[in-house]
Amino acid sequence: MKKLYLKDVAKELNVSKTAVSLVLNGKGDENKISQETQQKIISFVKEHNYIPNQLARGLSRGKSETIGLIIPNISDTFYSKVAGVIERKAKEKGYTVLFSSSYEDPKTEGELIQSMLNRQVDGLIIASTQKNKKEIEFLKKEKFPFVLFDRFYPEHDTDYVIVDNFYGTKKVTEHLLGLGRKHIGFVTLKPGLEPIAQRLQGYHNALQGHNIVANHDYVKEIKREEYFSEVEEALKDLVLCKQPVDAIVFSTHYLASQGLRVLKKLKVKVPDDVAIVSFDELSAFDIVEPPVTAVVQPVKEIGCSAIEILLSKIAGEVQTKFQTKVLKTKLEIRGSCGNK
Incomplete structure (x- = not known):
């Protein structure tokens, strides 16, 4: 079928393109287009299954009706879940979401921000590498609508949605201490x-609260790019x-997942020999044996909050200060x- x-x-129909556009956007009456012409246009497009080009329609209104979402990696379960929430909520409001992954590379992230701007998105939601202050300052200067989530720039005022990482880790560490793990x-x-x-x-604060001197040898810092091999050496x-x-x-779900593999390989029993907890979780954590205790992030609330803040900025709602949300986690x- 030929595209119409x-x-x-x-x-x-022997009418102007402007008339067709106004009628399809529900502005026929206010522009004094006759009911006969409006009905003729509506009947014709229904009969021929005409679907207006969203970008062209949006640009006629001064908007593209698209939102750019830049995340570290779409294959990461946390980011893919948040992206799914954002996509569904955006669709409800008539927006399409363009997804891109920075793979934790600042240069790639900067290029993606520029690419999104070139594609005339109406706003951006970014889980930043935290190494692109220049780009963030540019967006602020241009008053371009954007919201940060998961990561933010403490030294720069922006709109953002994060979770209480400090309290989440403090609480789970205190739980272990309460079970007699020292x-x-x-x-x-x-x-x-x-x-x-x-x-x-949060981990250090929990230890201090129980008068336990932190053992620096107990803290293992892993390179993200080499975490498979480095987790094994650390454990x-x-x-x-x-x-x-x-x-x-474990400060992330993928570190915990690799940790479980290594402990099994080393024949270390969980929880008899060592208790295991994870910040954030995988869907399999509740079905493995034993099921993994995890700090659960409010994925739905993160996504909904980010899109709500962004849409309010796109709509030009007057704000006296930046909108920031620090959401609570849940210990599962x-x-x-x-047991104790």
Whole structure:
């Protein structure tokens, strides 16, 4: 079937393209287009299944009706879940979402921001590498609608949606301490991202609150790009040493997932030999044996909050200050911690 364009509708009905566009956008009456002409246009497009080009329609209104979403990696379960929420909520409001992954590369992220702007998106939602201050300042200067989520720039005022990483890790560490676990390891990523730093602070704060001097040898920092091999070396140091840990907090779900593989390989029993907890979770964490205790992030609330804030900015709603949300996490206690 030949694709029908607005100009074809106008030519077939012997009316102007402007008239067709106004009627299809529900503005026929206010522009004094006769009911007869409006009905003729509506009947014709229904009969021929005409679908207006969204970009062209949007641009006629000064909008593209698209939103750009830049995340570290769409294959990461956390980001894919948040992206799904954003996509559904955006669709309800008549917007299409363009997805892109930065793969934690600042240069790629900067290029994606520019590419999205070139494609005339109406706004951006970004889980930033936190290494693109120049681009963030540019968006602020141009008053371009954007919202950060998961990561933000503490030294720059922006709209953002994050979770309370500090309290989430503090709570799960305190849970382990309450079970009598005193030698708690922390497997995390190399410094660089604010959420990771906050999780480490929460771990230390929990130990201090129980008058436990932190053992620096119990904190293992992993390179993201080499986490498969480095997690194995880290766990060997933690569980096969003279004074092994009796619990391990993993600062991300993929570190925890790899940690479980390594512990099985080392024949270390969970939770008998070592208790395991994870910040964030995988869908399989509740069905593996034993099920994994995890700090659960409010994925739906994160996505909904981000899109709501962005749409309010796109609509030009007057705001006296930046909109920021720090959402609470939930501790899902399962068998990997054992009993007191």
